[in-house]
Amino acid sequence: MPLNIIILSYYCNRLIHKYPSTPVNSMHAERLEAQIKQLEDYALRRVRGIPNNRSLFVLTCMDERIRIESALGLEPDDAHIFRNAGGVVTDDVIRSAALTTNFFGTREIIVVNHTDCGMLRFKGAEVADYFLRRGIKPAELAIDPLLPALGLKGEKEFANWFKFFTDLGVEYIDDIVIKNVEALRNSPLIPRDVAITGYVYEVETHRLRKPHQRIWEATSKFEKGKVVER
Ligand SMILES: [Zn+2]
Numbered sequence: 001m002p003l004n005i006i007i008l009s010y011y012c013n014r015l016i017h018k019y020p021s022t023p024v025n026s027m028h029a030e031r032l033e034a035q036i037k038q039l040e041d042y043a044l045r046r047v048r049g050i051p052n053n054r055s056l057f058v059l060t061c062m063d064e065r066i067r068i069e070s071a072l073g074l075e076p077d078d079a080h081i082f083r084n085a086g087g088v089v090t091d092d093v094i095r096s097a098a099l100t101t102n103f104f105g106t107r108e109i110i111v112v113n114h115t116d117c118g119m120l121r122f123k124g125a126e127v128a129d130y131f132l133r134r135g136i137k138p139a140e141l142a143i144d145p146l147l148p149a150l151g152l153k154g155e156k157e158f159a160n161w162f163k164f165f166t167d168l169g170v171e172y173i174d175d176i177v178i179k180n181v182e183a184l185r186n187s188p189l190i191p192r193d194v195a196i197t198g199y200v201y202e203v204e205t206h207r208l209r210k211p212h213q214r215i216w217e218a219t220s221k222f223e224k225g226k227v228v229e230r
Helices: 003-018 024-043 068-072 091-103 124-132 155-161 173-185 215-219
Strands: 056-061 079-084 108-114 195-202 207-209
Touching: 056 068, 056 091, 068 079, 068 108, 068 207, 079 091, 091 173, 108 173, 124 155, 173 195
Parallel strands: 056 079, 056 108, 108 195
Antiparallel strands: 195 207
16 A cells, blocks of 8 residues: 555544544444344344244255255245154144244244155055064054153054055145145134145255146146137
């Protein structure tokens, strides 16, 4: 830096500090205090009743192919995200959704199920049989180790507990979305004014669509070989 510029900036700095337009120290303190408040609010969100950034609860499958944050345009801190095998409504989904909607400020639930889900491929009886052959006795099983009172009556209930989609009477992934949304809507533990919607995530394209609304169906002008006016 040329010497004249260095000298000029030195005197400018002297002048600024001699005649500050705003109290510099106070300005820093205000900024720091705002920063501390922000960090406190963040750390104490639950205590202070501050919801996640989108007031959102998401239910989806644990399958790693679902890039749920990018599919929904979510940033860190935006939502409570619950993932399990199949992204299916279970007692723990109801438990978590009930808590977040009643006590943590969540106003919306989004369910996302996906194509090629493993839960479409098997039946509960097949998986149950795997465990039965290894000596597991469903009636004696602590299905929830922290709540031993919860139990399964027998082998059929054990098979149903896995919630494979075929056991739920569902053949297409679109229908499990609808079933999940209905199950959440029908729960008396979730307030009625909470918005609940569901989508299918296509692992082939990483895109979302509404159940039973495939792009080719929505855009096709052909039906049985004839052009259809819309
Ligand atoms: Zn899955």
